[in-house]
Amino acid sequence: MAKRSYTCGLDAAIAVMGGKWKGLILFSLGEGPVRFGELRRAVPGISERMLTLQLREMEASGLVHREVYxxxxxKVEYSLTEFGRSLNTALAPLGEWGEKHMERIEALP
Structure with missing residues (x-):
């Protein structure tokens, strides 16, 4: 990730976890270490290539740890680092908000 100035904390957080897939990957890793195939099944709709790219980015930013046996x-397992767990904790209220308002959000044009 390139060095840049952020306007606020939300700007910095989105820079680390931006995109469609990273939040879902973080959520899927929240229960503990997961192998690549399990992770792919846990994130419906993601391609193998996209999952690989996202995991590499998340590893580079310090959110995910990759353990090669x-x-x-x-055998390779992926898990959250302490940094990743802290972001997952911060995203939990956003997920609850989404669950609460899902019907309304789905009805948007």
Whole structure:
């Protein structure tokens, strides 16, 4: 992520987790370490390529930890870092708001 000045905390938070998929990935990782295939099934509609790109970005920004196990067949697990867990906690009220207003939001033109 390029160094830049933020106008407020919301601007900085959106820069870290912006986009359609990162919030869903964060939510899916909230229960603990998950393998790539499990994560792909947990985030409906995401392509394998997009999931890979998003995970790389999230790893680079410090939200996600990628653990590679030296075994055959290879095993890789993804989990939230403390930084990622703190963002997940901050997003929980937004998710509750969305649940509460989902019907109204779906009715928008």
């Amino acid at each position: 030296n075994q055959v067949p290879p």
